[in-house]
Structures are given as structure tokens and as C-alpha cells.
Amino acid sequence: MTRTVRFEEPDLPRLLSQGYSAVDMHYHTCHSDGSSSINSVLKHAWRKGCGVAITDHNAVSGVREAVNADSGVMIVPGIEVSSADGPHILLYFYTVSDLEHFYRRHIHENKRKSPCLAIYLDSEAIMERSREYNCVRVAAHPYGYLMFNKGVQRCIDRCYLPPAFIEEFDGVEVLCGGMSREMNMMATELSEGKNLGRTAGTDGHLLNDLGTVVTCSRAQDVDGFLSDVVKRRNIVVGKEKGALAKGATGTALMSKYLKYAVPSLMIHYEQNAPRPAHAYRQWRRSKDRREQP
Numbered sequence: 001m002t003r004t005v006r007f008e009e010p011d012l013p014r015l016l017s018q019g020y021s022a023v024d025m026h027y028h029t030c031h032s033d034g035s036s037s038i039n040s041v042l043k044h045a046w047r048k049g050c051g052v053a054i055t056d057h058n059a060v061s062g063v064r065e066a067v068n069a070d071s072g073v074m075i076v077p078g079i080e081v082s083s084a085d086g087p088h089i090l091l092y093f094y095t096v097s098d099l100e101h102f103y104r105r106h107i108h109e110n111k112r113k114s115p116c117l118a119i120y121l122d123s124e125a126i127m128e129r130s131r132e133y134n135c136v137r138v139a140a141h142p143y144g145y146l147m148f149n150k151g152v153q154r155c156i157d158r159c160y161l162p163p164a165f166i167e168e169f170d171g172v173e174v175l176c177g178g179m180s181r182e183m184n185m186m187a188t189e190l191s192e193g194k195n196l197g198r199t200a201g202t203d204g205h206l207l208n209d210l211g212t213v214v215t216c217s218r219a220q221d222v223d224g225f226l227s228d229v230v231k232r233r234n235i236v237v238g239k240e241k242g243a244l245a246k247g248a249t250g251t252a253l254m255s256k257y258l259k260y261a262v263p264s265l266m267i268h269y270e271q272n273a274p275r276p277a278h279a280y281r282q283w284r285r286s287k288d289r290r291e292q293p
Helices: 012-017 038-048 061-069 096-110 123-130 152-157 163-168 181-194 222-230 243-272 274-291
Strands: 021-027 051-054 075-082 088-093 135-139 171-176 197-201 213-217 235-238
Touching (some): 038 061, 096 135, 135 222, 171 181, 171 235, 181 197, 197 222
Parallel strands (some): 051 075
Antiparallel strands (some): 197 213
8 A cells, every 4th residue: 555545543733744735525514414514614624724625415505605704724615416326426626616607507406305315417417517617526435335326436336337437537535434444445446546536535524523534735725736636646644433433423414314304215215226127137147148158
């Protein structure tokens, strides 16, 4: 493992003294399914000495509030788009105006009754529409959460998406705080094998998560920072959450999704109903190949 990916608790003061800007590139606020206000996020980030990419699910209002606060904290304008077919896609924009334009034109009109869980656009449509903008496209937690198809590479491995689809991305989230070490190692190998940029973030929903997993660049502004990610001139540092922290996150998320229980169950059904038929088709193809003379 190269030292560009460091599975260790980030020493933020030391990273700062070495000339790095450290940014938690995957964080959710109360503007989607997180629990923290923008004000508390900015204060916490300032005390810790890190920046933050606010990547609320299918929402951008938190980014605008954070930028307008003019706190001195580096804010990377972002959004985590939850696709109809399962994968989560992180999009980082160089300007808030471009992010807001993308949201108004493509996301807002496609939101569903469970606003954070999925929109009506599938992952291929989201990527196609993002190409109209100067943004950085990153595959969030590419091997997915639990049994869900929330990762691009998991869907590719299951033949739901074409193998070349991962190559349409600029980067891979190689270190996600909510993932296991094994999953993050696999994501790192994916990034290296495809020569894609690497990012790291907590996928935080609670204030204490912020800054425990960071992407680091020697750039001092958003333009340079995102450019370093794409050109693989950055490092990532952090450790995955323990069982207690994951349990606390799960409890917080349950309270957020409870009022959307019925539409959320419908989305889960839509995303998972094709699995048995798909598995059967795969089995039949495999059986036919074995029976060929």
C-alpha cells in the first residue's frame, strides 16, 4: 500500500503544518439526512482545522448557506445523487452557481416522496447530464452498503451496469468512513487499476464524524484542490467508524426516514425486485455454457 492512502487517524495540525488542506469530502447535514446544522458544521470544522464538502442527498441548499456564511472554512460545493437503480454518485463543482444550475435543471424535478433515497434518473442518465458541467464525478463507496446496490462497482460486478461504466468517472471514493477496511482496500485497488482519482470522506451524518476521514491536497482553493484530485496529486487519510459509531449513525438515520417509510419501501422494492430474475438469467447462461459440447 502506498502512502497516498493512509488508514490512520488524521493528525490535522501536522497536515496543516506540512502545507496540506484537509477536506472531509463526504458529509451530510440537516438539509438532507444528517443531524447537524450548517452553523455547527462550520464551527466544528474551523476548530478542527479542516474543510468540508457538503454532499447532501439530492439537495444543495446547505452548500449555499455554508458559502454565504463566509466562515473561512474551505467549502467544496457538492451533492450526492442517489440514482434510481441504486448507485450513489458524488459530484463536486468548481462553483456554487454551476451546482445550483445542475440541481434546478436535473435533480429537483426528478425527486421522489422519499427525497434522500432515490430520484427518478438512473446512474447512466445522471452521468450523461453531468457532462454538461465542469464538475468532478466520483463513485461513492463503490462496493455498496450492506446488501444494497449503492455502489457503482457492485452493480457492475452483478452485471447491472456495463463494465466500462466505471471509466466514465473522474475518481473513486477509496476511503469511506462508513465502509469496512476490506471494502476500502478494494476501492483503493479499483482506483489504482483504473488510474482514477481518489477521494476520502466520512459519509458523516453526526457532528463528531466530521474530519475523521479527509482528502488532502497542497492546493489552497477549491479549483486547485479538485484539480489535484483528478490528477492524483493528493493523499487520503482516515479510519473507518467502529461498531458503536455505525450504530449511532443508523439510529439517527432511522429517525430521518421514518416519516418516509412507505415511499422508501417502494424504492427498495423497485431496486431489488429485478434481482431474482437477473440471478436466474445468470444461472441459465452459466448452465448453458457448461452443457455446450
